[in-house]
Amino acid sequence: MSEVAATSLPNLWDDARAAGLDEAGQLLYRSNLLGADLRITNFGGGNTSAKIEMKDPLTRENVRVLWVKGSGGDIGSMKRDGFSTLYLDKLEGLKGLYRGLAHEDEMVALFNHCTFDLNPRATSIDTPLHAFVPHRHVDHVHADAVIAIAASEDAERLTREVFGGKLGFLPWQRPGFDLGLKLGEMAARHPDYVGVVLGGHGLFTWAETSKACYEMTLRVIQQAADWLAAHEQKPAFGGAKVQTAAPERRRAIAARLMPLIRGKISADERKIGHFTDAPEVLEFVNSSALTKLAPLGTSCPDHFLRTKIRPLLLPYDPGRDNLDEVIAGLDEVLAAYRRDYASYYERCKHPNSPAMRDPNAVVYLVPGVGMLTFAKDKATARVAAEFYVNAINVMRGASGVSAYVGLAEQEAFDIEYWLLEEAKLQRMPKPKSLAGRIAYVTGGAGGIGGATALRLLGEGACLVVADIDEKALSERVAAITKRHGRDAAIGVKLDVTDEAAVVASFEEAARAFGGVDIVVSNAGIASASPVEDTSLGLWQKNMDILATGYFLVSREAFRLMQRQNMGGAIIFVASKNGLAASAGASAYCAAKASEIHLARCLALEGAAQGIRVNTVNPDAVLRGSKIWEGEWRQQRAASNKVAEDQLEEVYRQRSMLKLSVFPEDIAEGVYFFASDLSAKSTGNILNIDAGNAQAFTR
Secondary structure, eight states: OOOOOOOOOOOOOOHHHHHTSOHHHHHHHHHHHHHTOTTTOOTTOOEEEEEEEEEOTTTOOEEEEEEEEOTTOOTTTOOGGGEEEEEHHHHHHGGGGOOOGGGHHHHHHHHGGGBSTTOOSOOOTTHHHHHTSSSSEEEEEOOHHHHHHHTBTTHHHHHHHHHTTSEEEEOOOOSSHHHHHHHHHHHHHOTTOOEEEETTTEEEEEESSHHHHHHHHHHHHHHHHHHHHHHOOSSGGGSBSSOOOOHHHHHHHHHHHHHHHHHHHOSSSOOEEEEEOOHHHHHHHTBTTHHHHGGGOOSSHHHHHHHOSSOEEOOOOTTTTOHHHHHHTHHHHHHHHHHHHHHHHHHHOOTTOOOOOOOSOSEEEETTTEEEEEESSHHHHHHHHHHHHHHHHHHHHHHHHSOBOOOOHHHHHHHHTOHHHHHHHHTSOOOOTTTTOEEEEETTTSHHHHHHHHHHHHTTOEEEEEESOHHHHHHHHHHHHHHHOTTSEEEEEOOTTOHHHHHHHHHHHHHHHSOOSEEEEOOOOOOOBOGGGOOHHHHHHHHIIIIIHHHHHHHHHHHHHHHHTSOEEEEEEOOGGGTSOOTTBHHHHHHHHHHHHHHHHHHHHHGGGTEEEEEEEEOOOOTTOSGGGSHHHHHHHHHTTSOGGGHHHHHHHHSSSOOOOOHHHHHHHHHHHHSGGGTTOOSOEEEESSOOGGGOOO
């Protein structure tokens, strides 16, 4: 067999940068470098440590302090405050208090009594695995190449063969105090070891400087990857059993399936979806080994915690393109998975186990198409997909050189329902009011649209920002993702008068997030001219955008919301002019009146499915508005016989409350109708105009 080298892991250590850092700073630098590469460790996985001599804040004497990644952090993005700091001698002293495996969990509370300098960062369960290794710097990572060896049927023999006796091997054991003792004892007994492979779990490496530890971690992972590349059987997974569907067909299938699945699994908690058809995923879901390997589940506990006991295989056949059959059978397939999960819970539960959690799958594998994942938010769904890709890589490597071994069912349960893990879940903050909801906003790059986007995002919604202005749209989405993270929003260039484009934009929303729950029709135009000077083109442009555009968006929203069967909220941003006539703006006023009446008609049609339709009527929102940047502002200033910079004051004085109306005020009204605050409201109109008697609804 010819030897094939794996892709090299680059050594990114910069001596000049490291020279300006103290020892804790170098630990953070090393951690961020390791965590930035998913081939080294996955998001939130692994931990790093350093044993540093520091002055005790009370005695002023030098003491040894363990700096180790705290609970729940991510080494790729953590800051200096992400480390727990503990007196090393006090941690060593805990050995005398340890009462055995049956009392593992009680040791975690004792870590708090070892805290150095009142550091509030919660300690990780892996703390003893770092504390008891007799080396200054320790890395623990979940590299796919190493786990592939660790999850093989003959993992111990392969560890010796691959690493030439320089790494030890410890069989699978749940992380904790006892495993820390065993790891420390092995490292002390074998001073020639540079690390240890944990069966089914991952890799520990160590060295006496931060740079040396970083380079040792890279070297061991590269050695494993190169060995696998040279020895793996080809083709992977026994070759392809089915052919990959064409890209456009894969995207279409995902867009059709995701809202249906989302609606059926969101009864207790709304889910957000993620779709990937990455090459690794397609290779696996198309393979001959899919039905054998997928039910085995994952091996690494970090993979398992985010992907559940096993994925759900959807019976799609790209050769027959039997999507309609798959959809017709979804209820039974999902119910069968839930029954299987409930049986697993009953088989494995302990007298003190927490109540059974959501029995729905996280990972859905579709032959020829790819992988769908669903979780409480977009980031969690995306990370679950990334973890399952890690699991695929592990299964490829292990099955290519041996036989893959998943985590034993009882061990998997004991991790999933670990009381310490349950306590961590209970400490999670209360979800925001729009958590798990997906909002779609037209005109999202403008003043009102932008303020609305930020208001909905601030309450936990994911966002589809649609706008015809590509430059402004790009800037808006960039600003949102910088503030809220890359999973918060996507941008869709959209002309609301283009029927095909509207349909495509909702398909994009379904692929990106799994569906739509909130639709804000806010695309705008404004025009003014006496009726005798109003051209048919100007009249039609108002009607196309403000009437037809709102109809097209609402129709697609209805279709998608009905498929989801989860209800929904549609909000029209209309205008005071839809209720109060304004001379010299007949096209605009008539189109806005059409919006208001369309909303009331849709409220009648949507009520049976729980789809609420309401209207917010702004007036004179000048700040940040693209509409008020051009001729409309000039025309309104001329009509009121004032300079353009005096126009906002004219409208303020015209209002009954003598107040200006801002985009954030409209956003607040939209949020009210989008949220459960208005759960019993449909067909209603909310004027946000600082008071205008002409616009009072009757």
